[in-house]
Amino acid sequence: MxxxxxxxxxxxxxxxxxxxxxxxxxxxxxxxxxxxxxxxxxxxxxxxxxxxxxxxxxxxxxxxxxxxxxxxxxxxxxxxxxxxxxxxxxxxxxxxxxxxxxxxxxxxxxxxxxxxxxxxxxxxxxxxxxxxxxxxxxxxxxxxxxxxxxxxxxxxxxxxxxxxxxxxxxxSPGYAEQKIESNNRFGRVHAYIMNHFQEDITLEEVADIALMNKSAFCRYFKKITKKNFSRYLHEIRIGYACKLLSEQQQDVSIAEVGFQCGYNNASNFNRQFKIITGHSPTAYIRQYELE
Missing domain, CATH: 2.60.120.10 (Jelly Rolls)
Structure with missing residues (x-):
């Protein structure tokens, strides 16, 4: 963990x-x-x-x-x-x-x-x-x-x-300010996210890792990262999706990239990708190719 x-x-x-x-x-x-x-x-x-x-x-x-x-x-x-x-x-x-x-x-x-x-x-x-x-x-x-x-x-x-x-x-500056050590609460939570972001992660799971109830964890996480947990997780997943899409793997579909990043359906992946990047996955690929 x-x-x-x-x-x-x-x-x-x-x-x-x-x-x-x-x-x-x-x-x-x-x-x-x-x-x-x-x-x-x-x-x-x-x-x-x-x-x-x-x-x-x-x-x-x-x-x-x-x-x-x-x-x-x-x-x-x-x-x-x-x-x-x-x-x-x-x-x-x-x-x-x-x-x-x-x-x-x-x-x-x-x-x-x-x-x-x-x-x-x-x-x-x-x-x-x-x-x-x-x-x-x-x-x-x-x-x-x-x-x-x-x-x-x-x-x-x-x-x-x-x-x-x-x-x-x-x-990011916010992450660097945290003391990420094995016994640090945020360190434990972040390590769990990085090890499991390609899987389903629930708020209950990460709250348990932090040894807090859900409400207290949400307040704590927002104070530390300036983001809610859901947004933070989406940014990690979409960041990895951008990496995969930028490699222009011809044999991997956009839906498969979404699946590799923890999204079980293409519509949710496309929606979250546009929220985070401002572009659809298809538009992102085209923009990357032009660059």
């Missing part, structure tokens, strides 16, 4: 940064979080990245920075789960502690922009453009570097990212 806490450094960091070059059948799909920040460069594979209350498509060449304790999961497209013995999902990942720059470096003027980048990471940041390939090359080079060169290389990577203007925040 709740995001799983992973210990990326159970014995403590031997180095300032922990580097991984991973090749597998799929990325880690569990809804999880960890105290360490995470920088990921996607070498191969594509799918959906769930971060906080955001849903983002990812593909080869994408670069994402995730903040401390920010819940997330990587869901590979089925076409990338194959019998390829070498693995069809490949990534370069660096984990580093939240106080990585606070020991000595944050007081140095030249490193202030790096501190600002760490703040942005609380909402998750996806980077685009030419800097992604350069960072990918530098991350790959870390595999053959010793601890000192690896640290210097990573500092330069953070410098490049801090200077990049071609980026976008993923998580």
């Amino acid at each position: 709740k995001p799983k806490l992973l210990h990326r450094n159970p014995t403590g960091f031997v180095e300032s940064v922990m580097y991984q070059h991973t090749v597998s059948e799929q990325f880690l799909s569990a809804w999880h979080y960890h105290p360490e920040l995470e920088l990921v460069y996607v070498v191969r594979s594509s799918g959906s990245l769930f971060v906080g209350d955001a849903i983002e498509s990812f593909s080869e060449g994408d670069l994402v920075l995730l903040g401390s304790n920010l819940p997330h999961r990587w869901l590979n497209d089925p076409s990338h789960s194959s019998s390829d013995s070498k693995g069809s999902a490949e990534s370069l990942t660096v984990h580093f502690a939240p106080d990585f720059l606070k020991v000595n470096l944050s007081k140095i003027p030249e490193f202030r922009s790096l501190g600002q980048l760490i703040e942005l990471a609380k909402r998750g940041v996806v980077f685009k453009g030419s800097s992604c390939q350069k960072v990918g090359e530098q991350l790959l080079a870390m595999e053959m570097q010793d601890e000192f060169k690896r640290l210097l290389n990573f500092l330069d990577i953070l410098r490049l990212l801090a200077q990049s203007s071609n980026n976008r925040l993923l998580v």
Whole structure:
């Protein structure tokens, strides 16, 4: 029900940064979080990245920075789960502690922009453009570097990212303000929604998870999110529907997309899609194709 806490450094960091070059059948799909920040460069594979209350498509060449304790999961497209013995999902990942720059470096003027980048990471940041390939090359080079060169290389990577203007925040400000931890009430509720939004979810279920009656839960949820529960759930579902429709999957109908997002009938899906986006699913596809 709740995001799983992973210990990326159970014995403590031997180095300032922990580097991984991973090749597998799929990325880690569990809804999880960890105290360490995470920088990921996607070498191969594509799918959906769930971060906080955001849903983002990812593909080869994408670069994402995730903040401390920010819940997330990587869901590979089925076409990338194959019998390829070498693995069809490949990534370069660096984990580093939240106080990585606070020991000595944050007081140095030249490193202030790096501190600002760490703040942005609380909402998750996806980077685009030419800097992604350069960072990918530098991350790959870390595999053959010793601890000192690896640290210097990573500092330069953070410098490049801090200077990049071609980026976008993923998580909404309201979500980022919440302390999403395993024992946090809103964290438990949101984790349940993200794990089950493709299924029927009742108000009674989420109120029970919050250990509240329905009336009290509705007031609490509205105070936290500035939205009622139904609207919040629809936005999560329609956000995922936009992701699926934007991929222009020729073999999947609009009705099937609605079903994959938790809607049992096409009319309700079409109605909610237009309320949230201002367009019908068909018009959205046409608009996306024109872009």
